[in-house]
Amino acid sequence: MSRRRQIYEGKAKILFEGPEPGTVVQYFKDDTSTNSASGEDTNRSGTIIGKGVLNNRISEYLMSRIGDMGVPTHFIRRLNMREQLCREVDIIPLVVVVRNIAAGSFARRLGIVEGTRLPRTIVEFHYKSNELNDPLVTEEHIACFGWSSPSEIDEIISMSLRTNDFLSGLFMGIGIRLVDFKLEFGRFFMNDEIRTLLADEISPDNCRLWDVETNDKMDKDRFRHNLGGEAEAYQEVARRLGITPESGPRDLPGPTLIQ
Numbered sequence: 001m002s003r004r005r006q007i008y009e010g011k012a013k014i015l016f017e018g019p020e021p022g023t024v025v026q027y028f029k030d031d032t033s034t035n036s037a038s039g040e041d042t043n044r045s046g047t048i049i050g051k052g053v054l055n056n057r058i059s060e061y062l063m064s065r066i067g068d069m070g071v072p073t074h075f076i077r078r079l080n081m082r083e084q085l086c087r088e089v090d091i092i093p094l095v096v097v098v099r100n101i102a103a104g105s106f107a108r109r110l111g112i113v114e115g116t117r118l119p120r121t122i123v124e125f126h127y128k129s130n131e132l133n134d135p136l137v138t139e140e141h142i143a144c145f146g147w148s149s150p151s152e153i154d155e156i157i158s159m160s161l162r163t164n165d166f167l168s169g170l171f172m173g174i175g176i177r178l179v180d181f182k183l184e185f186g187r188f189f190m191n192d193e194i195r196t197l198l199a200d201e202i203s204p205d206n207c208r209l210w211d212v213e214t215n216d217k218m219d220k221d222r223f224r225h226n227l228g229g230e231a232e233a234y235q236e237v238a239r240r241l242g243i244t245p246e247s248g249p250r251d252l253p254g255p256t257l258i259q
């Protein structure tokens with residue numbers, strides 16, 4: 001790991017100061033844990049060997065394609081197996097969840113059978129707070145507490161829906177249903193201008209991905225529900241995207257789960 005100054009350490013990533021002003025380096029760890037917003041009864045953590053390498057590669061690929069499609073992102077380039085260079089942004093304190101199909105605690109809470117396709121896509125906001133378990137909030141709460149402005153929220157919704165349409169098609173093309181996913185956004189200051197950028201990562205850690213044929217889970221739910229085969233599932237997502245890591249099996253010694 002590099003000796004750069006560490007800015008922040010989260011559950012799955014470490015953020016370092018970047019080589020130039022206005023940049024940061026995201027380091028992808030193999031550590032994993034259940035999310036606070038998911039309404040799971042127990043919070044567990046563990047390690048999925050090789051996950052960081054896969055998520056770095058998958059997120060690089062998806063962020064790049066999303067950027068090509070016209071939604072601006074913080075991603076600049078991948079530096080090595082576990083690190084990527086990104087623009088430094090002020091993270092907007094909202095967890096944005098986009099849902100196409102009912103799953104998990106959403107399905108339980110509203111009494112909908114898991115797997116039911118929603119009549120329209122739902123964009124949900126949670127206030128980003130570990131202590132409060134990322135509570136669900138409305139645009140009223142967001143405006144009231146000044147977490148984001150109404151015009152910024154409009155932009156976030158539009159960027160989220162464009163990302164959803166694009167990713168749903170991309171995954172459908174490789175036999176994967178995009179059930180739901182989480183996005184985070186940040187403010188990037190360019191001279192006098194503020195731009196909203198898609199930030200964080202997009203990987204099987206923050207998407208629900210189901211195989212179209214078998215409905216097999218190919219995402220972090222394998223860990224959340226003790227299904228096993230996490231690393232294999234993440235690897236299969238990378239394989240179908242055509243982006244398996246260059247250095248091969250030495251860095252990906254298989255699906256070892258350490259609790």
Ligand code: UDP
Nearest residue numbers: 035037038104105106180181182206207208
């Ligand atoms: N999600 C995430 N981080 C969070 C909250 C949600 O990555 O802090 C993702 C999660 O992987 C899933 C989607 O967002 O793909 C919805 O998950 P949530 O935890 O809200 O659970 P649900 O209510 O669907 O069980």
